[in-house]
Amino acid sequence: MAISNVLMFGMVDFSGLLDKFGIDWHLLLIQSLNFVLVAFLLYRFGFRSVARVMDERREKIELGLKYADDMKREKAAFESSRAQRAESARREAEGIVKSAKDGAKAILEQGKMELQQQSAGMILNAEKEIARRRKKILGDAKAEIGTLVVEVAKSVLASQMTDRDRNNYAAMAEKMLP
Amino acid sequence: MFARNNFARVALVVLAAVCIPCIAQCSEHGEGVSAAATVVFSIGQFPITDSVIMSWAISLLIILAVKFSLRGEAQIIPPRGQAMIESLVGGLRDIVEPVVGRKAFGIVFPCLLGYFFFILLQNLGGLLPGVGSIGIYSGGEFKPFFRPANADLNATLALAVVAFFAWAYYCLRCAGVRGMYFEIFGNKADKSEISSFVYGALFFVFLGVGLIECISILCRIISLSFRLFGNTFGGENLLHNMYGFSSLLKNIPVVNYLSYLIPLPFYFLEFLVAIIQSFVFTLLLSVYIGLVCNHGDHEKEILKKEEYGYNS
Numbered sequence: 001m002a003i004s005n006v007l008m009f010g011m012v013d014f015s016g017l018l019d020k021f022g023i024d025w026h027l028l029l030i031q032s033l034n035f036v037l038v039a040f041l042l043y044r045f046g047f048r049s050v051a052r053v054m055d056e057r058r059e060k061i062e063l064g065l066k067y068a069d070d071m072k073r074e075k076a077a078f079e080s081s082r083a084q085r086a087e088s089a090r091r092e093a094e095g096i097v098k099s100a101k102d103g104a105k106a107i108l109e110q111g112k113m114e115l116q117q118q119s120a121g122m123i124l125n126a127e128k129e130i131a132r133r134r135k136k137i138l139g140d141a142k143a144e145i146g147t148l149v150v151e152v153a154k155s156v157l158a159s160q161m162t163d164r165d166r167n168n169y170a171a172m173a174e175k176m177l178p
Numbered sequence: 179m180f181a182r183n184n185f186a187r188v189a190l191v192v193l194a195a196v197c198i199p200c201i202a203q204c205s206e207h208g209e210g211v212s213a214a215a216t217v218v219f220s221i222g223q224f225p226i227t228d229s230v231i232m233s234w235a236i237s238l239l240i241i242l243a244v245k246f247s248l249r250g251e252a253q254i255i256p257p258r259g260q261a262m263i264e265s266l267v268g269g270l271r272d273i274v275e276p277v278v279g280r281k282a283f284g285i286v287f288p289c290l291l292g293y294f295f296f297i298l299l300q301n302l303g304g305l306l307p308g309v310g311s312i313g314i315y316s317g318g319e320f321k322p323f324f325r326p327a328n329a330d331l332n333a334t335l336a337l338a339v340v341a342f343f344a345w346a347y348y349c350l351r352c353a354g355v356r357g358m359y360f361e362i363f364g365n366k367a368d369k370s371e372i373s374s375f376v377y378g379a380l381f382f383v384f385l386g387v388g389l390i391e392c393i394s395i396l397c398r399i400i401s402l403s404f405r406l407f408g409n410t411f412g413g414e415n416l417l418h419n420m421y422g423f424s425s426l427l428k429n430i431p432v433v434n435y436l437s438y439l440i441p442l443p444f445y446f447l448e449f450l451v452a453i454i455q456s457f458v459f460t461l462l463l464s465v466y467i468g469l470v471c472n473h474g475d476h477e478k479e480i481l482k483k484e485e486y487g488y489n490s
Contacts, residue, residue: 019214022214022215022227022330023331024332026224027330030224031233031327031330031337034237034336040292041241042240043292045241046241047244047263047288048288050267052252057254
C-alpha cells in the first residue's frame with residue numbers, strides 16, 4: 001500500500017513535472033530530427049573535408065619532417081665524407097709535394113754529381129791532354145834540340161866524328177835537358 | 179590601504195542595500211522565464227515553440243557559417259574561417275581521442291563534433307539581442323518568438339535521447355553484443371587470484387552490479403538533459419532578472435546611467451557557461467563511449483612510443 005502510494009505520488013509528480021516543463025513528444029521528435037540533420041549536414045559538407053585536409057596536412061608535415069631529418073642525416077654524412085675526402089686529398093697532396101720535392105732534390109743531387117763527374121772527367125782529360133801535349137812538345141823540342149846540337153856539333157866537328165860519337169853526344173844532351 | 183578597504187566595504191553594503199530589495203521586488207512580481215517553452219504556432223499536430231524556431235534559426239546559421247567559412251572544399255593552406263574551425267576541431271580531437279580510444283574515434287568523432295558545435299552555438303545564440311525580448315503580448319502575457327533551444331527541456335532531452343542511442347550504436351559497433359554484455363554484467367575478477375567458489379559467487383555480484391549499471395545508463399538521459407537545461411535555463415533567468423533589476427534602477431537618479439551595464443558581467447559568465455556546458459556534454463558522451471570501447475590502446479601506444487623512443 002505504502003509502495004503504491006509512493007509510486008502514485010511519484011507518477012503524479014512526474015506527470016506534473018512534464019507539464020511544468022512543457023515536455024511534448026512532438027517537440028522531442030522535432031528537436032531530435034533537427035539535431036541529427038544538423039549534425040549530419042555539418043559533417044557531410046563541413047567537418048569531413050576539414051578532417052580529411054587536417055589528416056592530409058599532418059601526413060605532409062610528418063613526411064616533411066621525416067624528409068628534413070633524412071636530409072639532415074645525409075648532409076651530416078656528406079659533410080663527414082667530404083671532410084674525410086678532403087683530409088685524404090690533403091694527405092695525398094702532401095705526399096705528392098713531398099715526393100716531388102724529394103725527386104727534385106734527387107735530380108738536383110744527381111745533376112750535381114754528374115756535373116762534378118763531368119767536370120772531373122774534363123779536368124782529367126784536360127790534364128791528360130796537357131801532359132800529352134807537353135810530352136809531345138818536349139819530345140819535339142828534344143828531337144829538335146838534339147838535331148840542332150848534332151847539326152852544331154856536326155858543323156863544329158865536321159867530318160872527324162863518327163856515328164858513335166854523335167849518338168853519345170845526343171844522349172848527353174838529352175840528359176842535360178830538363 | 180585601510181581607507182580603501184573601508185570604502186570597498188561601504189560600497190558593498192550600499193550596493194547590497196539597493197540590490198536586494200530590487201531583486202526581491204523582481205521576484206515578487208513573478209518576472210522570469212517560464213520553464214516551458216511558448217507555443218508560437220502549430221503545423222498540423224506539431225506545436226512550434228519559440229525554442230524550436232530558435233533551434234532552426236541557429237541550425238541554419240551554423241550550416242551557413244561553416245559552409246561560408248570553408249568556401250566550398252577545405253584547403254590545405256587554410257583561410258581564416260577554415261583555420262578557426264580547424265582549431266576547434268583539432269582541439270576537440272586532441273581531448274576526445276584519448277578518451278574514446280583510437281578504435282572508436284573514427285566513427286564517433288563526427289557525432290561528438292556535431293554535439294559540441296550544436297550545443298555551443300545554441301547556447302551562444304541565447305546571448306544574441308532579441309532572444310527572449312522580441313515577441314508579442316497575447317492575452318496579457320508576453321510571448322517571445324525566440325528562446326535559447328537548450329533552455330527548453332524538450333531540446334536537451336532530445337539531445338540526451340539521441341546521445342543514448344548513439345552511445346548504444348557505437349558501443350555495439352565497437353565492442354559487439356558480447357563485449358557490451360561483458361562490460362556491464364561480466365565477471366571482471368581474475369580467476370587466478372581467487373578461489374573458484376568466490377569466482378562463481380562473484381557472477382551474481384556482477385549481475386547485480388550490472389543491473390545497477392543499467393539503471394545508471396538510463397539515468398544518463400536525465401542527467402545529461404537536466405544538466406544542460408538547468409545551466410542554460412538558469413543563465414537565461416539570470417540575464418532576464420538582471421535586465422529587470424537594471425530597469426528598476428533607472429528610477430534612482432544617480433545610478434540610472436549605469437543601469438545598462440548591470441547585465442554585462444553576466445553575459446561574460448553566460449558566455450563561459452555556454453562553452454563549458456557544450457564541452458561537458460561532449461566529454462561526458464565520449465567518456466560513456468570510452469568506458470565500453472576504450473581498453474587502453476592509446477595508453478599502450480604511448481608506453482610503446484616511450485619504450486622505443488618512437489615519435490610519429
